[in-house]
Amino acid sequence: MTASLTRRTRWALGSAVALAALFAGAATVASARGDGAASAPLTPAADSADAGFARDMAVHHQQAVEMSFVVRDVTDDEDVRRLAYDIAQTQANQRGMLLGWLDLWELPKTAPDGQGPMSWMPDAHSGHDMQDMKGMDHDGALMPGMATRAELARLRSARGEQAEILFLQLMTDHHEGGVAMARGCAERCAVPVEKRLAQGMVEAQRSELGLMADMLAERGAAPRP
Known part of the structure; x- marks a missing residue:
């Protein structure tokens, strides 16, 4: 299989996962409103893993x-450019769902007093679940894998292949952190459709991690250590 075909296959997989997540999100909204639902919907607490993941992943996706x-x-x-477009479209749509669920649950989009980012996943800071904590709580990077303010400034000033390599490296870190967070929700969250969305994120972003590793290798580079 050629590199081009491999890329198209991975992009198709990511798009299929994103589309499935969108339909799942629509079904959740209908169920939560009681449209055809046999039982009352589960409404998580403000300090639950469900609410924490929705808040934190919305911020993570925005970056x-x-x-x-x-x-x-x-x-x-x-x-x-195609990879960037796919990531932007997928994560903007998922971010909309996460924020929509918070609205539906009538929960705030900021953490309760006394709780910071990732408080719903306390062992994240101990390294039990997070194998890669690059950027955590440093220079504006509030969650695993998020780029710092300095790294974002470097990306904005880079051009051509230099920008491509930096983007692929930063997005690799970002996806690794996102996968760990999504896996945490798949294990801890109680709302079934949110757990399914989180698992879909794990699968799609793992596929994109492989694609980005290939793209970096084509440019004589590699993910950051």
């Missing part, structure tokens, strides 16, 4: 969307 738009404007490489 991925931001980085994708940045690299789109500083490179002409069609493969990188």
Whole structure:
């Protein structure tokens, strides 16, 4: 299989997962409103894993969307631009669902007093679940894998292949952190459709991690250690 076919296969897989997640989200909204539901919906507490994941992953996704738009404007490489577009579209849609669920549950989009990011996953800070904590709580990076303010500034100022490599490295870190967070929700969250969305994120982002490793290798680079 050629590299081009491999990329198209991975992009198709990611798009299919994202589409399935969108339909699942629509079904959840209908159920939570009581449309055809046989029983009352589960409404999580503000300090639950369900609410915490929805809040934190919405912020996490927003940075991925931001980085994708940045690299789109500083490179002409069609493969990188296509990947950036897919990431931006998928994660913007998922972010909308996560925030929509918080609205539906009538829960705040910020953590309760005394709780910070990732408080729903306390062992994240101990390293039990998070194998890669690059950027955690440093220079504006509030969650696993998030780029720092300095790294975002470097991405904005880079051009061409330099920008492509930096984007792929930063997004690799971002996906690794996102996968760990999504796995945490798949294990801890109580709302079934949110658990399914989290598992879908794990599968889609793992696929994109493989794609990005290939794209970095084509440019004589590798994910950051």
